[in-house]
Amino acid sequence: MERIRRVVVALAALVVVAPPAHAELTVQILRGMAEAVPVAIVPFGWEGSEPAPWDVAATVQADLERSGRFRALPRADLLELPHEAGQVDAAAWRLLQVDYVVVGRLLRVDSARYELRYELVHTVTGERILGLALPADRAALKLASHRISDAVYERILGVRGAFATRIAYVAVDGPAAARSFRLIVADADGANERVVFSSPEPVMSPAWSPDGRALAYVSFHGGTPAIYVQTLRTGEQIRVSARSGINGAPAWSPDGSQLALTLSRRDGNVDIWLLTLATQELRRLTDDPAIDTEPAWSPNAQALYFTSDRAGGPQVYRLGIGAGERPRRVTFEGRYNARPRVSPDGRELAVVTIDRDAFRIAVVDLQRGTQRVLSNGRLDESPSYAPNGASLIYATRDGGRGVLATVSTDGRVQQRLAASAGAVREPAWSPYLP
């Protein structure tokens, strides 16, 4: 009987696997029209007399929905509340048109420590495609929830999520005569704002170190612009460049050992320089009577992209790091392209461009040279890539007030980030954090 069944199975397999006898109907699928992957995030099980210390499922659901790439079944529509994959009736969830179900439990390990166990079920096949346990103390439950979002996002979309990351930005408050500038770090969803540095003098150009532990930025609090590196955990601030003239636009090399800077030195010629942090060794990278500024590293550290008005209007140029390299212009569409940022895969450049008389965020395909505008504001500026390259954060205006917005790099999903107060500008998205 067993053998017969095996033969039948083999035959069935043949039917499926055998090449077609005649011209097969071939259909090209060119576009994904589905707006978002339908998912259900079931509230995590909690066995305790007191209420659960954190609603993990709510955080995961908010993350996934905010990405614009997922559509979560409202909690009220959940028919069952399974807490492990074995309890998931895939067929029933398919009837609810849910492709993936996240289930899990929050467990107390001891008075301060917890464990998050979760699983991801693909209802289409009934397969359990993810199952992990994360330890977390009470304060880290939110971060751990974001990590679950990251893992689910990656498992389904094939791209690492960037929910457990942070953003840095500058907030400006107060009347013109008594303004205060604050450098703020917050979670990627805008929550948990924390002031890193504040000054009555301008603070500009925050840049994350590649390890996510420090920020470099420009501050005028000494009266003239200088570049500082501040370690986030300790708050320790080191002045790394206070040369005469302009000290601006710091950009960390991918290995974190160097900063590319904009300096004017004594002659007032604004060029790009390379500063080795450990030795304070300075090397000139550009030497042009025009203004060269806003350097950005390619991920492989082989090149810098920067803004220059050497051809008249501001455009973006590429300079190989090797000796004897000469800058090569890479943006050609429109009369204004500035403030480049290189995508994590090195294939694209986010820039500020003038599109129909408005400053907007555009992405330049470095291989094809094509450019596509992603934002639709009037004064959009300072684009910064999420570490997964799936979206960009940038500054825009809302009723005259500076606010932050994100846009997916395919242009499909746009979000506004609520800021507590004042005007915010110059956002910088952190790398993946340890």
Place this chain on the structure above:
Amino acid sequence: MHTAATAAAPYGWSLGLHALLAAALLASGLLRPQAPAPQPVPPIAAAIVDQSILQAVAELRAAERRRAAAERGRQAAQRAAERAAAQAEARHEAQRKAVQAEARRKAELAAQQQVERQARLRAAEESRRSAAEARQRAEREAELQARLANEGQRTDAAASSLRTQYVAAIQAHVEQRWFRPPGLAAGTSCTVHVLQIPGGEVAGLRFGDCGGGEALRRSIESAVRNASPLPAPPEPALFEREVRLVFTPED
């Protein structure tokens, strides 16, 4: 007809000449002066016959003989004339018959020729017509063939257009259910063979060449399973048990 009249003319002359000849012969016989009828001769009663009587008798007998001879000659001539006339008449008749026969023959010949000519004409006409018909038939045939071919093509075209419709319907149906994962490398392509049962229900799928990762495959499997049942073909004959879906994301 003109040819027949011309051919008959010499026979006309010959006919006239013979008539004249026959008339002359008849006239010569008829105009010959008639001899006086002979006197009856008394029987001889005396044994002694006077010499003068004997003379007279001899003269009478001689005259009788001459008269008889003349009569015989006249009769002979008459018979000859009659015979000649009869012969002439016979000849004439023969002539006439011959002429008639000839004429008839000619007429028959002409008729025959006419018939033959007409036959030939008919044949020619026939062949011309049949040639024309053949040509027309050929043309019609060709036209028909062309039309058939055309219709065949139209049918093919119609079928192909229906097939295109079918393909487009499946494409739209699957695309609406496909969530394309972000960050796919340009030129990524993934082929999946979908087995459907009549009614469009997806009975199975198997991946062919697939340049994407697990997330892409999962997104495709979800799209295909969620697309079940696939749209029905516009004509049942277009149904294919196996459908090849080639996912080639475009920017």
